[in-house]
Amino acid sequence: MTAAVFFGCAFIAFGPALALYVFTIATEPLRIIFLIAGAFFWLVSLLISSLFWFLARLITDNRDGPTQKYLLIFGVLLSIFIQEMFRFGYYRLLKKASEGLKTINPDETAPSMRLLAYVSGLGFGIMSGVFSFVNTLSNSLGPGTVGIHGDSPQFFLNSAFMTLVIILLHVFWGIVFFDACEKKKWYILLIVLLTHLLVSAQVQGYGVMKSNAMNIF
């Protein structure tokens, strides 16, 4: 596919995140560190959920058919749950760091929790978006025909928009989540979890996507 598709989809998916990064985070060293730490936390959560999915697949002996589908759904549910858990864990870590700094020097202000919520949400979002989309993007540079087996020819565009949505949603979830934790409104955490599940359940093209590009490797 063409360079136009590559660049177009890349900027659709990552443009807003890049802009947010450049204008709000890149100027402050500490925010960059919190961003990367947030990305790291998301990565660890993904690792753990992949481990469980892998083990589940091993246990069911890699049987094909509906088992794989159920396993995948199980994997997705587990992954979302673990992600939110790690978001909570990151919140606790940031709270401790923040409190530490406050006790050291009560006169000066530490970064506000809302800022940290935003930065951590962006970190989660960027990592999530990148992991979801970057392989598809690199495939879009190579040869192939999209939708040759009857699937949607808008595969890349759909994926790009979905990635954009996920990144922004992670930012918003981060802010709402941290706010709920600060105000101790625990039901909001449940709402965040449920909306996350709802979004992930929006499967675009059900069934295995076999665009030619995917078959290259």
Next chain:
Amino acid sequence: MLTFMASDSEEEVCDERTSLMSAESPLPRSCQEGQQGEEDGDSAAQWRSQESEEDCEDDPDRYICSGVPGRPPGLEEELTLKYGAKHVIMLFVPVTLCMVVVVATIKSVRFYTEKNGQLIYTPFTEDTPSVGQRLLNSLLNTLIMISVIVVMTIFLVVLYKYRCYKFIHGWLIMSSLMLLFLFTYIYLGEVLKTYNVAMDYPTLFLTVWNFGAVGMVCIHWKGPLVLQQAYLIMISALMALVFIKYLPEWSAWVILGAISVYAAMVWTVGMAKLDPPSQGALQLPYDPEMEDSYDSFGEPSYPDVFEPSLPGYPGEELEEEEERGVKLGLGDFIFYSVLVGKAAAAGSGDWNTTLACFVAILIGLCLTLLLLAVFKKALPALPISITFGLIFYFSTDNLVRPFMDTLASHQLYI
């Protein structure tokens, strides 16, 4: 190794490579500024205003660094901690750049992923029928490589102890000549081949000559700091590419692990040997820790260190900037880039592994710098980052990749 160095001297060339060093901050200057700021009643604003204008406007969310508990005039600690965040980023940038250069080359120039022989330091082949044999061969390769490194280190230490500085300088100049001219020539040739660009010999000669000559001047004599850093990044990347090309698969991973274990061991030995009072006085840190040779020709890779440039306070001279800041040895750059490059070259065309290793290395570097700020002692930069990198490489490659591939093919987003 992290050391506090008051000034850079000529002997800086003998600094150890696999070390993370921080230079002493200029207390008098900052104390003045801090005090002045406190008089104004808003020390943070004063301090910050020198570094970025925008922060003053961002009142509720402006981060002002506070110090370490227990010290009432917390200015020194403030400086250290603030110092920490800024310097982490200043190390992130060159490390990231080096990795980007290496990954971009690996992904585009096929030469560096083609198997075309091995170094003499890794004589055992990995083309064996059985897994056990392959593992054994890679372990033997690692042993040989590590012993070569140990021997070269001892050799350099001996040279240094007997004040054969000329020899060391000559060695350094030889190795940087080779990197800047020969390896650059090969690299340029391969890049031109990849993109099918024809270049005549006179142009090639002119390009390589200029690049190399300016590089030699910048590195060994004087030059703009940014240019010097750019050249150091380039030679680290070239060295890393050589390693990626010539180290066989399993040997590379075992060597990475062994190097970080070796660095940690050497550091503990060094810590035990050195007594605290001499640490401050020692401008040339840790003779036992000098490890300089990773060069394929047995010559030391450039042992100089990479210094991120500080944003100068207004009116500051360039030389003074070099006295402050965290220093990261070139060997660290090289091995980080080898790890990420090997992840990129892994052959499955997968970017997730590369990115995971990248983030892991950055977090490891962050943690190392945090420990540096806490312990205020020299620390090896390799072990934590390489450990994280290795863990994330193997787990992402084997666990996360199938999961993400399956999700992507069903267009599921988590």
